[in-house]
Amino acid sequence: LKSAPDSWPPFVAMSTLESERAYLQKEKVSDHLGKLIDRVIREKPQDAHGLIEILSRLIKAELEPATDAAASEPVLDVAVMEEYFAKIRKLDAAPKDESGEPVSLCQLPDFVRQAEMLSWAGVGFGQLESYQIMCSLRNLADAEKDAGLEKIRFWGKVLGTDADYWVAEAERGEGDVPEGEEDMEVPGQAAGANQFAFYVTNDLAGSWQKLPDVRPREIMAAREIRRILTGNAKAKVISHPYFEGTEAVLLRAQIARICADTVLCIKGFMKRDENADPDDDPPVEEDPDAECSPAELAALDGWTHMRKHLLQNGRTAHKELPDDLEEAEEAKLKEEMSLDPPKDEIRGLRGDDLEWSIKQAGECMEYTTCVRSLTWPGAVSVANGKQFINAYVGYALPSREPLFYPPEPPDVQEEPEDPGDQLQPPGTEEVGDAPPEDPADD
Numbered sequence: 001l002k003s004a005p006d007s008w009p010p011f012v013a014m015s016t017l018e019s020e021r022a023y024l025q026k027e028k029v030s031d032h033l034g035k036l037i038d039r040v041i042r043e044k045p046q047d048a049h050g051l052i053e054i055l056s057r058l059i060k061a062e063l064e065p066a067t068d069a070a071a072s073e074p075v076l077d078v079a080v081m082e083e084y085f086a087k088i089r090k091l092d093a094a095p096k097d098e099s100g101e102p103v104s105l106c107q108l109p110d111f112v113r114q115a116e117m118l119s120w121a122g123v124g125f126g127q128l129e130s131y132q133i134m135c136s137l138r139n140l141a142d143a144e145k146d147a148g149l150e151k152i153r154f155w156g157k158v159l160g161t162d163a164d165y166w167v168a169e170a171e172r173g174e175g176d177v178p179e180g181e182e183d184m185e186v187p188g189q190a191a192g193a194n195q196f197a198f199y200v201t202n203d204l205a206g207s208w209q210k211l212p213d214v215r216p217r218e219i220m221a222a223r224e225i226r227r228i229l230t231g232n233a234k235a236k237v238i239s240h241p242y243f244e245g246t247e248a249v250l251l252r253a254q255i256a257r258i259c260a261d262t263v264l265c266i267k268g269f270m271k272r273d274e275n276a277d278p279d280d281d282p283p284v285e286e287d288p289d290a291e292c293s294p295a296e297l298a299a300l301d302g303w304t305h306m307r308k309h310l311l312q313n314g315r316t317a318h319k320e321l322p323d324d325l326e327e328a329e330e331a332k333l334k335e336e337m338s339l340d341p342p343k344d345e346i347r348g349l350r351g352d353d354l355e356w357s358i359k360q361a362g363e364c365m366e367y368t369t370c371v372r373s374l375t376w377p378g379a380v381s382v383a384n385g386k387q388f389i390n391a392y393v394g395y396a397l398p399s400r401e402p403l404f405y406p407p408e409p410p411d412v413q414e415e416p417e418d419p420g421d422q423l424q425p426p427g428t429e430e431v432g433d434a435p436p437e438d439p440a441d442d
Contacts, residue, residue: 035059087205091135095142105141106170107151110134114154114389117382120361121370123393129204133166136204140168143208144199148173155198156378156392158251163202163231165251167392170197184215185315190283191308191345192316193219193256200251202231209233211252216314218245222253228395240408254396260310261354262379263390264303264371266292270346284346291386294367298360300349303371303381309343317342375399 021030039055040048048055095103115130125133133154141152151171158165174188185192193216199208211233225239233248243250268290272282296302308316318337321330349356355374360367366384373379378394 032056032059084205087203091132091139091205095138103142103145105138105145106149108134108137108141109153111137111154117368117384117387117389118380118391120368120384121372121380121382123380123391132204136166136201136208137168140199140208144170147197149197154391155255156394158200158229158254158392158396159394160229160231165200165202165229165231165233166204167255168199168208170199171195172197178213181215183217183319184213187213193260193308193310193314196259198252198255200233200248209248211248211255214249214252214256218249218253219256219310219314220312222250222257226397228397251396257310257398258376258379258392258396259307260316261352262373262376262381262392263305263307264349264381264388265306266290266297266383266386266388267302267304268292269388270304270306272346289386292383294360294369297367297369297383298358300356300358302369303349305345305347305349305352308345309347311342312340 036052036055036059039059045051045055095105097103111134112127112130115125115127115133118124124130137152137154141149147170149170149172153169155167155169158167172188174186174190177184177186185194187194187197189195194213197213198211200211201208221241221243224241225237225243227237227239227243227250229247229251233246233251235247237243237245237247237250269287270284271287272284292302310316311318321333325333343352357372357374358369359372360369362368362384368382368384371381371383375398376392376394377397377399379390379392381388381390383389
């Protein structure tokens with residue numbers, strides 16, 4: 001407490017001391033000083049003067065009301081948790097029919113084994129997530145057992161801003177073109193853009209949604225825009241130029257582009273009959289016994305594409321020209337077709353106008369070879385002996401497309417208010433013509 005000056009009258013000094021004492025009691029400073037002194041006497045620190053601030057903070061912390069740890073934790077909705085655990089149990093349960101017998105499903109690969117190969121390429125999902133992927137694919141096969149699917153494989157994961165897409169690829173039989181979509185390639189047709197059906201989900205324990213078959217104009221429109229997906233298949237695609245369709249359509253178009261450029265196989269796995277006439281377009285056959293040495297796989301010549309190339313018109317092959325075309329129009333179309341000829345699906349990696357990176361890892365004679373696409377970051381192909389797998393994990397955006405797109409023009413501004421006529425500033429009045437000088441003055 002401050003001592004009153006000696007020159008103050010006694011009644012003034014007493015009133016000043018009483019007011020200061022009342023202020024200290026009101027702010028509980030006296031109690032705090034008392035507790036601080038008691039703690040120094042009780043604990044007897046070596047440097048009490050240096051620790052005075054620390055001891056003061058400790059005493060203040062003890063006086064604060066204790067927060068309930070349980071109250072600070074987020075409250076879990078019991079109904080939501082029960083629904084989640086029910087989906088997890090359903091995910092783990094093997095599909096059975098009404099009599100309790102196992103259901104016969106289409107061909108499913110052992111993704112846990114494939115995940116081990118992908119881990120060498122840095123695309124591992126972990127044991128738990130890999131098991132969930134395999135169980136989710138099995139449930140998809142059970143849900144679509146009446147759709148005529150022949151084989152289902154894990155295609156990859158497309159990242160989004162709000163949620164990610166898990167993508168499954170299904171091999172199917174040839175179907176019919178929907179009415180009014182004659183320009184679309186036949187669903188299930190070999191070597192076409194719609195050869196496979198694709199399913200997506202945001203939750204491996206949830207249901208799968210089938211993506212629509214892609215149309216050539218959608219592939220051409222997808223090449224003109226650059227947009228990160230949101231994870232909502234029903235969301236509108238707001239872009240410039242305009243894209244027709246929802247995000248599911250854009251995702252399907254990007255999947256078609258990625259498959260055409262990045263799905264690879266080891267050399268010799270896909271082949272044609274050597275004795276057949278090349279002009280007859282012999283069918284492609286798979287050789288499961290094909291094998292390449294690690295030295296062969298370390299070069300681009302040890303790999304080939306296994307999907308048809310997409311032309312500039314969004315198709316894998318040009319349409320046949322009708323007979324009733326005029327000569328000038330027919331010549332123009334033939335010239336366009338000659339500038340963009342179709343490419344064989346069994347084509348090498350050299351000269352395909354794509355960029356690749358090859359690395360090998362592992363022990364001697366047990367090398368795992370990884371081929372990464374630099375054109376489509378996230379696309380990998382991994383091979384070990386006779387086994388190989390393709391996967392994609394990324395944003396479904398190529399690396400060589402321009403990053404800048406012209407923004408929309410700003411809104412048209414309203415006309416400003418007319419301030420009316422203003423007085424002319426002084427000194428700017430027009431000065432009349434001066435009278436001519438008299439020569440006699442000279």
